[in-house]
Amino acid sequence: MAKKKQLGYEESLHKLEEILNxxxxxxxxxxxxxxxxxxxxxxxxxxxxxxxxxEKKVENAFNEMED
Incomplete structure (x- = not known):
């Protein structure tokens, strides 16, 4: 059985909007x-x-700037 492709954020959000509609x-x-x-x-x-x-990537970027 093939593994489903994980959708990106925008694609997921769009699909949620379609379902809600x-x-x-x-x-x-x-x-x-x-x-x-x-x-x-x-x-x-x-x-x-x-x-x-x-969020984690942003936190890491700010932490690296502080070092």
Whole structure:
């Protein structure tokens, strides 16, 4: 089984917006809604991870400037 390509931050955010729009404007069967919620959670985890990584890099850069 092939491993899924991890989306970038902007791609993840765009996908989350698409899901939100779909949930807000369409009638979605509960099974599909559950899948969309699960997908949204993975996208949010991905975004959070990338933001934490960027924060760490910024902190390291400032720490290096202080040395």
């Amino acid at each position: 779909k949930v807000e404007h369409e009638e979605i069967p509960i099974d599909q809604l559950t899948e969309l919620v699960n997908e949204s959670m993975e996208l949010l985890k991905n975004c959070k991870s990338m933001l934490k990584g960027a």
